[in-house]
Amino acid sequence: MNKFSATYTDLYQISMAQVYFKKGQKDHQAIFDYYFRKLPYRGGYAIFAGLEDLLEEISKLSFNETDLEFLRKQGFEDDFLEYLKDFKFHGNINSVQEGDFVFPTRPILQVEGNLIEAQLVETILLNLLNFQTLIATKASRIRYVAGESTLLDFGLRRAQATGGFYASRAAVVGGFDGTSNVLAGKKFDIPVSGTMAHSFVQSYDEELEAFRDFAEGRPNACVLLVDTYNTLKSGLPNAIKVAKEMEKRGQRLLAIRLDSGDLSYFARESRKLLDEAGLDYVKIAASNQLDEHIIKSLKEQQAPIDIFGVGTNLVTGDPEGALDGVYKLSSSNGKPRIKISESIVKITLPHKKQVFRIKDENGMCVGADAIGLHSEESIPEMIHPFEPYKSMRLDSFQQEPLLKTVMENGVMQIEKRSLKEIAEYSISRLAELPKEYKRFNNPHIYKVGISEKLRDEREKLITASKNKLK
Amino acid sequence: MNKFSATYTDLYQISMAQVYFKKGQKDHQAIFDYYFRKLPYRGGYAIFAGLEDLLEEISKLSFNETDLEFLRKQGFEDDFLEYLKDFKFHGNINSVQEGDFVFPTRPILQVEGNLIEAQLVETILLNLLNFQTLIATKASRIRYVAGESTLLDFGLRRAQATGGFYASRAAVVGGFDGTSNVLAGKKFDIPVSGTMAHSFVQSYDEELEAFRDFAEGRPNACVLLVDTYNTLKSGLPNAIKVAKEMEKRGQRLLAIRLDSGDLSYFARESRKLLDEAGLDYVKIAASNQLDEHIIKSLKEQQAPIDIFGVGTNLVTGDPEGALDGVYKLSSSNGKPRIKISESIVKITLPHKKQVFRIKDENGMCVGADAIGLHSEESIPEMIHPFEPYKSMRLDSFQQEPLLKTVMENGVMQIEKRSLKEIAEYSISRLAELPKEYKRFNNPHIYKVGISEKLRDEREKLITASKNKLK
Structure with missing residues (x-):
């Protein structure tokens, strides 16, 4: 159970990979964000879990002979199967630390790699992170x-x-x-x-x-x-x-x-x-x-x-069956990418990003995480991602960047911690979260916002996409 | 993922096994019943699934060196660990066929073996059958x-x-x-x-x-x-x-x-x-x-x-997190056993049993499964298991015994079927179930009853148990 085959995935990942391979895009670089849209249990926070398992599995992911034979029978082509034979994940992953508390909309983890490798890890990533995050939260x-x-x-x-x-x-x-x-x-x-x-x-x-x-x-x-x-x-x-x-x-x-x-x-x-x-x-x-x-x-x-x-x-995480975590493309081949939807909450955030936790002078959370472009070192003011007239000044607060390199060129960059250490880290982080976010009935809503620069970039892409459809 | 260690279990199974081993009961024969108490989804039936996986895993169940080393650290004793080293399941299993529709209260599967082996398979049995039955039903x-x-x-x-x-x-x-x-x-x-x-x-x-x-x-x-x-x-x-x-x-x-x-x-x-x-x-x-x-x-x-x-x-089987299947002792060391509870629906059915599906002359289900002692060849009248004044005459109907030997002395006794064959069998069985049991809103309630002999045996044990407490 400690080694997954790379076939522990949805077929379409492999279908898309064959197309990228045959159409000359296999080396296009891409960035994907992992995030969820809704807190489980009508609670005030979620606990992020599953990261170390995921990194271990990703660093070992490969196709064996019987996998390739099975894929051949599904109509995949020889040159592509030859490529899969040597497949290994060589990308980078930036992530929140396991055990930290997290919120909807903001990226929890970011995968950077070529289109094929970034796509081939999607299913196992969602499978392991969605479930462990749900249960750790429970x-x-x-x-x-x-x-x-x-x-x-x-x-x-x-x-x-x-x-x-x-x-x-x-x-x-x-x-x-x-x-x-x-x-x-x-x-x-x-x-x-x-x-x-x-x-x-x-x-x-x-x-x-x-x-x-x-x-x-x-x-x-x-x-x-x-x-x-x-x-x-x-x-x-x-x-x-x-x-x-x-x-x-x-x-x-x-x-x-x-x-x-x-x-x-x-x-x-x-x-x-x-x-x-x-x-x-x-x-x-x-x-x-x-x-x-x-x-x-x-x-x-x-x-x-x-x-x-x-x-x-x-x-089982009852009464929630699953965490609704998703994995969305935010950049490929050097260009920011966006997924358009009639519903603004389903429009994705383009570009490589960083997330800042906002704290007061005592290190206590003031109840806000701000999403900026990766190039921003701090965020002077954050704007509600879906309600453009709601904003909050952040320049008087401390800002802690949350996404850190955990894998580089396919190699784990963090010390493996014991489960006990992860649990202790979680407790120490939760101590920084005021208790009104922890109560069960109508917990206080932790704010997630975006920087002005990120908002402007998103606007630009939405406008461009709309113009195309005219 | 296709081979479980016997440590894929709850610790208490191994604790109890050590006691049985040390206290001279390791060869006492026992019978356990697998059944559930409540139909999921407020539906009219459930589809039994997971049997072939279970039989395969049980026939291969063993402890390897690292398992034994781990158990030694948990304080288990050397003579018992020596016994576990050669552990293999040698018991018998009688079961409904995979893909058949099933109902609460009535045994779906019966394990016969010595106390240790019958106890050591409990967790994996519940784990695989509860989940697959839930999802097949969905x-x-x-x-x-x-x-x-x-x-x-x-x-x-x-x-x-x-x-x-x-x-x-x-x-x-x-x-x-x-x-x-x-x-x-x-x-x-x-x-x-x-x-x-x-x-x-x-x-x-x-x-x-x-x-x-x-x-x-x-x-x-x-x-x-x-x-x-x-x-x-x-x-x-x-x-x-x-x-x-x-x-x-x-x-x-x-x-x-x-x-x-x-x-x-x-x-x-x-x-x-x-x-x-x-x-x-x-x-x-x-x-x-x-x-x-x-x-x-x-x-x-x-x-x-x-x-x-x-x-x-x-x-995920949403909105149900799990099927509430249980595994209860009904006989050991030659004696019928019962679990007493203030609530009659939680009192178990003693003895080795058989379950009969009641059908009309055209092979259509009349909406009743009857539970009898294993020695009964047919059941003239069945009684509601919890409401003693409800009964139904069965002597004019065909009675199909549902529990069949699927494992004997640890060896599988059924031909491995393809998933497609199991699915086809399920369709053919469901064709015998009238459609009023299949609708979503207030489906007709399929009756499950017990024979007079089984009822009398249960009464006897309940009385004996009550007298002891006086």
């Missing part, structure tokens, strides 16, 4: 309400097939502590956790016997699931008995787990029983269709839950 | 409204990372004709299709020049995207010009593609212009956030669209 929202509680990803069984592998990774970027997904834990160095299933308890005649065996068979990571028969009458008393037996062996029961019923009520009653038995160190874990809203409610009720296991709603 | 709904039109999967860029690979496969099971996903096309032998992107047109100074080059560079599969600048004033006239030039070379333009605006209006106007130019053979393809509801509306408006490209909503 995870960040869950982290926001969970405070210091431990958050575990339990979603693999309901994940969209192998997508679960990347969901576990993105969850950590967004603030999760661990996963039940062993393979993801191994590949991405994520702490793995797990408890027991109802089937384990059911496979015994007596719950107590099941708990006792589990404690003996897995003493260093023992979490007992207490709701198979009756949480307070059977599960808790049996768990307490086993915890006391463990104490005699110098071991400690890690936690009990609740997976049904009113989690707030059962957590409170369980805490009471555990504390009365002198087991205040035994933690309470809860699961069962959790999401940020249920966890928020449990927190508001001060339910004494230490560990939340989140499954389906985390790894 | 695809089947889209096929239902699309009639004879060509349906293409364009979703890879918005798929949940590598889940897109399996989405493309499941889409074909549910009735799609092809995919843009080259890798899935190659691996699963699905016809691959594609057109061109807006970026291709934008990379040229003139749209006409772009179309001309594309027609020359990819003459045998030429579809022109006509909405980059202005569909009717620019795209269509240029496409017609190029189609005429192709005719002179003895070639044919395959189709034009619409990707924005009112698809019904633009399809009708485009058809008119194409026909007036003598290009009645040029097809019209449409895309842009399509789903079954939009296609249904386009069909009702008689929009002359021949090919629908469906993306995000197909491959």
